[in-house]
Amino acid sequence: MSxxxxxxxxxxxxxxYKLVVWFxxxxxxxxxARRLVSQSETFAPLSRPxxxxxVRPMPEGAGITWGNGMNVLVNDLYAHxxxxxxxxxxxxxxxxxxxxxxxxxxxxxxxxGEAAGIRQPVISRIEGGDIAPQINTLFKLLxxxxxxxxxxxxxxxx
Numbered sequence: 001m002s003x004x005x006x007x008x009x010x011x012x013x014x015x016x017y018k019l020v021v022w023f024x025x026x027x028x029x030x031x032x033a034r035r036l037v038s039q040s041e042t043f044a045p046l047s048r049p050x051x052x053x054x055v056r057p058m059p060e061g062a063g064i065t066w067g068n069g070m071n072v073l074v075n076d077l078y079a080h081x082x083x084x085x086x087x088x089x090x091x092x093x094x095x096x097x098x099x100x101x102x103x104x105x106x107x108x109x110x111x112x113g114e115a116a117g118i119r120q121p122v123i124s125r126i127e128g129g130d131i132a133p134q135i136n137t138l139f140k141l142l143x144x145x146x147x148x149x150x151x152x153x154x155x156x157x158x
Contacts, residue, residue, distance in 0.1 A: 006023055006024070006074050006075065006078050007023060007024040007060070007061030007062075007074065008021055008022070008023060008057045008058065008061040008062070008063060008064060008074055008077065009022050009023065009024055009057065009061060010022040010057065011055050011056065011057055011064050012154060013052055013053045013055050014030075014154070016034070017032065017033045017034040017036075017037060017046070017052065018030055018031065018032055018033065019031045019033055019055060019064070020084070020086065020154070021064065021077050021081055023061075023074075023078065024061065027083065028083070028084055028085070028086055029077065029078065029081025029082055029083050029084060030081060030082045030084050031072075031077050031080060031081040031082075032080075032082075033046065033052070033072075036072070042069055042070060043070055045066070045068070045070070046066065046070065051066060052066070054066055054067070058071060061074065062074055063076070063077060064077065086154070091129070091132065092129060095126065095127055095128075095129050098126070098127060098138070098141065098142070099127040101142075101145055101147055102127075102141075102145065105145040105146070105147075107144070107145060109123045109124055109127075112141060112144060112145070115144035116140040116141050116143075116144055117140060118137065118140060118141065123141070126141075135149075
């Protein structure tokens with residue numbers, strides 16, 4: 001991967017001193033910052049959650065910073081981060097939640113299909129992750145169960 005593609009474009013602090021770092025070209029990685037806090041006096045202030053959450057990309061995407069010399073350069077982030085496909089994992093979480101909500105609402109796939117105007121085999125394929133539903137289809141499935149979609153912070157997702 002070229003240096004231009006390793007440019008940091010966004011960072012999100014998570015629990016347990018972990019960060020999700022987005023690089024140019026759509027790559028995202030989880031970086032465990034615990035070693036910084038435990039191995040370096042410079043990073044000791046990060047032990048306070050209010051400080052840790054103030055992380056931001058450095059100018060020109062050269063890495064991440066909390067200010068006051070607490071910087072991690074892009075090559076370290078890239079080399080020590082674990083690649084994660086957040087889009088795929090969130091898609092699976094959403095489809096699992098859809099199936100669980102259907103069961104908790106006492107809907108069979110057949111009954112939900114009748115209420116939503118969607119055939120049961122299609123609902124089965126959606127819940128199984130075999131097909132990706134369009135947003136209108138999700139709303140058709142959710143509204144008979146009294147549910148809707150919401151935009152929430154990733155760190156609020158269980």
